[in-house]
Amino acid sequence: xxxxxxxxxxxxxxxxxxxxxxxxxxxxxxxxxxxxxxxxxxxxxxxxxxxxxxxxxxxxxxxxxxxxxxxxxxxxxxxxxxxxxxxxxxxxxxxxxxxxxxxxxxxxxxxxxxxxxxxxxxxxxxxxxxxxxxxxxxxxxxxxxxxxxxxxxxxxxxxxxxxxxxxxxxxxxxxxxxxxxxxxxxxxxxxxxxxxxxxxxxxxxxxxxxxxxxxxxxxxxxxxxxxxxxxxxxxxxxxxxxxxxxxxxxxxxxxxxxxxxxxxxxxxxxxxxxxxxxxxxxxx
Amino acid sequence: xxxxxxxxxxxxxxxxxxxxxxxxxxxxxxxxxxxxxxxxxxxxxxxxxxxxxxxxxxxxxxxxxxxxxxxxxxxxxxxxxxxxxxxxxxxxxxxxxxxxxxxxxxxxxxxxxxxxxxxxxxxxxxxxxxxxxxxxxxxxxxxxxxxxxxxxxxxxxxxxxxxxxxxxxxxxxxxxxxxxxxxxxxxxxxxxxxxxxxxxxxxxxxxxxxxxxxxxxxxxxxxxxxxxxxxxxxxxxxxxxxxxxxxxxxx
Numbered sequence: 001x002x003x004x005x006x007x008x009x010x011x012x013x014x015x016x017x018x019x020x021x022x023x024x025x026x027x028x029x030x031x032x033x034x035x036x037x038x039x040x041x042x043x044x045x046x047x048x049x050x051x052x053x054x055x056x057x058x059x060x061x062x063x064x065x066x067x068x069x070x071x072x073x074x075x076x077x078x079x080x081x082x083x084x085x086x087x088x089x090x091x092x093x094x095x096x097x098x099x100x101x102x103x104x105x106x107x108x109x110x111x112x113x114x115x116x117x118x119x120x121x122x123x124x125x126x127x128x129x130x131x132x133x134x135x136x137x138x139x140x141x142x143x144x145x146x147x148x149x150x151x152x153x154x155x156x157x158x159x160x161x162x163x164x165x166x167x168x169x170x171x172x173x174x175x176x177x178x179x180x181x182x183x184x185x186x187x188x189x190x191x192x193x194x195x196x197x198x199x200x201x202x203x204x205x206x207x208x209x210x211x212x213x214x215x216x217x218x219x220x221x222x223x224x225x226x227x228x229x230x231x232x233x234x235x236x237x238x239x240x241x242x243x244x245x246x247x248x249x250x251x252x253x254x255x256x257x258x259x260x261x262x263x264x265x266x267x268x269x270x271x272x273x274x275x276x277x278x279x280x281x282x283x284x
Numbered sequence: 285x286x287x288x289x290x291x292x293x294x295x296x297x298x299x300x301x302x303x304x305x306x307x308x309x310x311x312x313x314x315x316x317x318x319x320x321x322x323x324x325x326x327x328x329x330x331x332x333x334x335x336x337x338x339x340x341x342x343x344x345x346x347x348x349x350x351x352x353x354x355x356x357x358x359x360x361x362x363x364x365x366x367x368x369x370x371x372x373x374x375x376x377x378x379x380x381x382x383x384x385x386x387x388x389x390x391x392x393x394x395x396x397x398x399x400x401x402x403x404x405x406x407x408x409x410x411x412x413x414x415x416x417x418x419x420x421x422x423x424x425x426x427x428x429x430x431x432x433x434x435x436x437x438x439x440x441x442x443x444x445x446x447x448x449x450x451x452x453x454x455x456x457x458x459x460x461x462x463x464x465x466x467x468x469x470x471x472x473x474x475x476x477x478x479x480x481x482x483x484x485x486x487x488x489x490x491x492x493x494x495x496x497x498x499x500x501x502x503x504x505x506x507x508x509x510x511x512x513x514x515x516x517x518x519x520x521x522x523x524x525x526x527x528x529x530x531x532x533x534x535x
Contacts, residue, residue: 005390021381042333042412042413043333043364043366043367043412043413044331044415045331045366045367045368045369045413046366046367046413047366049366056319057319060364060412062364062366062367064365064366064370064371066370066371083365083374085374087408087410088337088339088360088406088408089318089321089324089335089336089337089408089410090318090320090337091320092320092321092322092339096360096408099374100376131495137519139365139366139371141364141365141366141374142373143364143410143412145318145335145410146318146319146320146321147320148319148320153392177372245525259512279328
């Protein structure tokens with residue numbers, strides 16, 4: 001069985017030794033990303049979707065939209081919910097059952113990145129249909145299908161790419177601002193710019209971008225940040241038991257915009273992709 | 285009611301998606317699509333998209349579930365939240381539990397479980413996009429993933445639904461035909477031995493229609509079975525091709 005659940009002591013030593021020389025197990029530079037492919041619009045029943053293949057990690061994100069009531073404390077805002085499923089399909093060690101702490105952290109970090117970036121203009125009349133009464137509720141669901149490391153970035157990219165491809169039904173509001181009729185015609189979900197996630201792993205004293213599975217499982221600490229297309233940091237999350245120093249954070253922040261650029265470009269390239277991708281020959 | 289019945293067939297006697305009464309939707313199957321799973325399959329059947337991963341035979345936890353004389357099979361059939369018209373809650377519903385159980389029982393019939401005492405074979409199926417007939421498609425995909433994992437089997441389980449639309453028996457119901465038609469009847473079997481491992485139906489059928497449906501299903505399953513065989517073999521013919529290439533290079 002190809003289970004990389006437990007990174008053996010020897011394996012970790014090997015990874016660490018290589019890193020000390022500035023090399024990685026898969027031959028990448030410390031700040032290189034693995035190849036990334038986004039296939040937009042793959043699920044017919046979803047309002048928006050995207051399949052992301054990031055290295056050998058495979059993630060499918062889908063968006064469903066439905067009209068509902070706003071939260072009482074934000075009556076004039078649409079609602080977004082991001083949910084993640086680390087499916088047991090994705091690895092021998094990812095077990096089925098209700099979401100565990102790892103899944104919940106993943107979902108919440110991706111959720112925060114999108115929410116705080118204000119990529120979705122929640123007060124836009126297209127999202128807040130009748131203030132206080134009817135708003136669009138946007139469900140973003142992320143399924144991890146193959147767990148090859150760095151789920152945070154792959155999940156976040158899938159989520160934003162799916163949002164970029166989402167079309168919601170046009171609505172007609174009656175004169176008394178009571179009834180809403182849904183039309184068959186659709187329009188793009190309003191979107192202000194874009195946001196990407198960048199994840200770094202620290203193994204002993206070396207920091208790498210986009211950890212692969214061995215690096216991910218053997219890491220001492222993890223740091224993810226969400227960066228908008230305007231260069232604003234809108235969410236950060238340090239994880240695992242290891243530590244970072246102030247200098248290390250500074251260094252990461254200095255490198256962030258250069259790393260975000262190719263991702264932002266990829267999102268715009270597949271935005272509002274009109275045709276359904278049949279994916280008969282998708283190379284997982 | 286009459287209008288609803290007839291509206292599922294076009295004037296030329298074809299179905300709404302242009303198919304003949306006994307025609308299957310386009311189907312594609314690929315094995316070994318996931319890196320971490322022991323066996324896997326990605327299957328598209330019309331607009332259904334299904335991914336299946338098999339892990340095992342492996343150690344079973346918790347141990348008290350283990351059978352000292354054979355392995356157990358655990359099947360998890362799930363719909364992705366965005367695979368249906370109205371978003372489904374991520375927590376499994378009764379339907380998913382029932383289908384998981386039926387799929388497991390079908391697969392039990394072709395696996396040599398006694399070879400792996402105390403172990404488990406875990407089959408995880410997720411419907412990424414649903415378009416009617418997912419349980420049959422899921423079973424079909426699960427058999428491929430099991431074979432891909434190298435687990436000894438007596439044969440493949442192959443599924444296909446038949447049903448009644450506008451008073452006619454048709455093969456492979458689409459989502460619309462399933463919801464608005466007069467009945468559907470999923471069938472799954474080991475095509476080589478003729479053993480039927482799954483049969484359900486809801487709707488209204490005469491006994492003759494059930495008989496007709498069964499024979500239509502057996503024929504359709506024969507067609508799907510051929511594709512299954514090819515999907516499993518494809519991996520090995522590819523490897524064979526690569527070995528041939530290597531041989532040429534050496535010369």
